[in-house]
Amino acid sequence: MPSAQPDLFGRERGKHSVIIRTEYAKLYMDTQLNHSSGYFTDADMSLDSAQRAKTDAVLRSCRIRPSMRLLDIGCGWGSTARAAADAYRAEVTGITLSSEQHAYAVARETGRPAGRRVDFRLQRWEEFDEPVDRIICVNAFETFENKESFLPHCRALLPPGGVMVMLAVTAERPIFRVTPKGRVVTLGESAGFDVAVSDSLSTHYARTLELFVENLRRNRAEAVALAGEVEVDKQVAHYAQCAEFLRRGMNDMFEFVFTAR
Secondary structure (H helix, E strand, O other), X not given: OOOOOEOOOOOEOOOOOXXXXXXXXXXXXXXXXXOOOOOOOOOOOXXXXXXXXXXXXXXXXXXXXXXXXXXXEOOOOOHHHHHHHHHHOOEEEEEEXXXXXHHHHHHHOOOOXXXXXXXXXXXXXXXXXXXXXXXXXXXXXXXXXOHHHHHHHHHHHOOOOOEEEEEEEEOOOOOOOOOOHHHHHHHHHHHOEEEEEOOOOHXXXXXXXXXXXXXXXXXXXHHHXXXXXXXHHHHHHHHHHHHHXXXXXXXXXXXXXXXXX
């Protein structure tokens, strides 16, 4: 992993970035380990319910049919990829740069029916060159270094009428290393997509991050034992600051649906 790894919103966190370990992630994420925004369709929703609502919404937007080939770019611990294989009977490939996430996702495939197993790979998106019918990218675009080439690369993988759904944080101010919403639309259209954009989803991500903070504080002793006091405090402060940026409108988040022309 690069020594200067971008954080959730694309800003570099310094020379030695924290790699989120699976046992540590279990202390504050949902049970399926989604390090991305949930969709809080009800004010009283649990983190688990909100993450499932997000997964369901993204997969519905992707318009998947059985036996279609789906690529999950930045698949994390594999939750959305598994859901696509289970609910839609898609042929799913999930790619990640994290050996920790990859090992966990592969282990979860043990015992699953052969027709619903996900092909998890430790691979960069730039290196994936196989044709697919659908693509999803859930809160991973923000961390990519080569954002300008991402959508053209994805368009080359899809047939006409193919669909890609991307959930992404945006920012209009140049101080953030994330892409403005309008620029994402322009890049998509230039790559050969028709682009549809949701209403703002910033409050959903803010609530997700606030729950991450609450869970880390509640499980502080276990978190400190795994990562150390300094790193836990840094991460709590980071998530709290990111949530504040979203609440104040300094960052935003949207669901982009790209349909290949």
